[in-house]
Amino acid sequence: MNVIFSNLTLFIYFIATLKHILFLIHRRPLLFKIAMGAVALGFLSHTVTLILMTVQAHRLPFANFSESLAFSSWVVVLAYLLAEWRYRISALGSFVMPVAFFGIFLALILPGEGTPLIPVMANFWFLIHLVFAFLGTAAFTLTFGVGVMYILQEGQLKSRRPGVFYHRLPSLEMLDDLSHKALSWGFPFLTLGLVAGFIWIRSAKGSFWDWDPHKTWPLLIAWAIYGILLLGRLNGWWRGRKAARGAVFGFVLVSLSYWLHTYS
Secondary structure (H helix, E strand, C coil): CHHHHHHHHHHHHHHHHHHHHHHHHHCCHHHHHHHHHHHHHHHHHHHHHHHHHHHHHCCCCCCCHHHHHHHHHHHHHHHHHHHHHHHCCHHHHHHHHHHHHHHHHHHHHCCCCCCCCCHHHCCHHHHHHHHHHHHHHHHHHHHHHHHHHHHHHHHHHHCCCCCCCCCCCCCHHHHHHHHHHHHHHHHHHHHHHHHHHHHHHHHHHCCCCCCCHHHHHHHHHHHHHHHHHHHHHHCCCCCHHHHHHHHHHHHHHHHHHHHHHHHC
């Protein structure tokens, strides 16, 4: 049953991604309605999948990289649904849903079924660490999607003959504001995730510093970059194109850090 819902979720997210991209190109309201309906249906199927994984394994689905990807993609879709409900930026799904679809695709092809949860992970602070880390990643996924949209829209505005995306993307001011708000949520979440991680290490191993540098330093570097980006925004140093490029670069780095931290 778990396999059925996993594959169903992948298929529905593929439809949602495809319809979002077609909507961005053709701008037909029906395409967007179908896309959002697919996102909602896929999110429901995704939720059932995670519940079945939890029941089948008798633990939360965090024991390996594959399971973490599945849960992380779920949080990304939840963040997108909340952002769409709050800001009504219909083009956002064209840049966020491919990330969620790719995450589910990787979760299905990577090995992971039957992996036991090692005792050191059966800890309250480990759960808190993961929850905040996933929330931060979801917020950074939004900043990535908005950053790509900002770069594209700015290019359209600077060209003598704006292309098809000019009237399909929001204004630069709206995109910059949403990116700032998502970053303002994502950085505190990531910070709380790191703090909870250090407390978990302390409770599990007896020391705050008994962590694997190979896995932890990439996350600390990503945290520092997002911290600099947020500080630059708050002080007016980094806005517009610089902030958009920083958000895209930061997401690539945090994704790589996430892979090293979880899979290596």
